Amino acid sequence: EDTHAANIVTAVLADYRGLDTMLETTVIYLASVAVILIMSGKKSKSELELERDERTAYEAIRNFGTQEIWTVLPILIPILLLYAIYVLMHGEVSLGGGFQAGALIAMSYILYSLVEEEYERKLKLSQFSLMCIGAFGLLIYFSTGLLPTLFGGNFLEYGALPFPFMDEPERHSTGILMIEIGVTITVASSIITILNAILERKR
Numbered sequence: 001e002d003t004h005a006a007n008i009v010t011a012v013l014a015d016y017r018g019l020d021t022m023l024e025t026t027v028i029y030l031a032s033v034a035v036i037l038i039m040s041g042k043k044s045k046s047e048l049e050l051e052r053d054e055r056t057a058y059e060a061i062r063n064f065g066t067q068e069i070w071t072v073l074p075i076l077i078p079i080l081l082l083y084a085i086y087v088l089m090h091g092e093v094s095l096g097g098g099f100q101a102g103a104l105i106a107m108s109y110i111l112y113s114l115v116e117e118e119y120e121r122k123l124k125l126s127q128f129s130l131m132c133i134g135a136f137g138l139l140i141y142f143s144t145g146l147l148p149t150l151f152g153g154n155f156l157e158y159g160a161l162p163f164p165f166m167d168e169p170e171r172h173s174t175g176i177l178m179i180e181i182g183v184t185i186t187v188a189s190s191i192i193t194i195l196n197a198i199l200e201r202k203r
Contacts, residue, residue: 002015003015003016003172004159004168004169004172004173005172005176006093006173007093010091010093010097010176013097014158014176014179014180015156015158018145018156018179019145019155019156021179021183022138022141022142022145022156022179025098025137025138025141025182025183025186025187026138028186028187028190029134029135029137029138029186029189029190031190031194032130032131032134032189032190032191032193032194033131035193035194035197036127036131036193036197039197039198070115073111073114073115074115076111077108077111077112077115080104080105080107080108080111081104081105081108083104084100084101084102084104084105084108084184085101087100087101087104088101088180088181088184089177091176091177091180097180097183098179098180098181098182098183098184098187099183099184099187101180101184101187101188102183102184102185102186102187102188102190102191103187103188103191105184105188106187106188106189106191106192106195107191109123109125109188109192110192110195110196110199113196113199125189125192127193127196127197130189130190130192130193130196131189131193133185133188133189134185134186134189134190134193135186136185137181137182137183137184137185137186137187137189138182138186139182140178140179140181140182140185141178141179141182141183141186142182144156144158144161144175144178144179144182145179147161147162148160148161148162148175150162156175156179158171158172158173158174158175158176159171159172159175161174161175
């Protein structure tokens with residue numbers, strides 16, 4: 001009744017702990033930044049010569065997989081993406097949300113990277129692109145919280161969002177969807193960044 005949330009989990013995570021959830025998302029993003037800073041150092045010529053004949057973890061996994069696996073994965077990836085969208089869109093009315101949807105999207109991208117050879121890959125995100133995408137997700141979350149304060153509400157008070165064509169429960173639901181989208185974007189980009197950094201390293 002206090003929050004107009006559809007269930008107690010959403011009320012706790014998005015309302016009573018909304019700021020904490022934003023900071024948790026920020027920690028995940030900072031973790032991916034830390035991984036990039038640690039693992040992206042330039043290597044010396046001698047190190048590069050030693051690694052020339054070694055395979056990345058991506059290549060090792062490709063060699064390990066069977067024809068059946070590579071046949072099923074292209075079918076599985078769209079299903080994972082569809083389920084991620086379902087979890088995201090129902091985050092306000094069910095016990096799902098941005099963290100789960102972000103993890104599913106990240107897994108879809110990693111599986112896609114395993115299926116497609118690097119030179120055939122149409123979608124290849126650089127570390128810089130992933131960092132920008134993750135920051136954009138945080139910006140969506142922060143902006144959703146800040147917007148009500150400009151119209152007389154409190155930070156993350158979704159009912160005070162300036163959407164006059166909606167009643168308060170609808171504004172609340174829309175606000176939660178907006179922060180869930182921000183969480184999804186940041187979590188997905190952060191997980192992809194970390195897994196890419198690990199899988200692209202030499203054995």
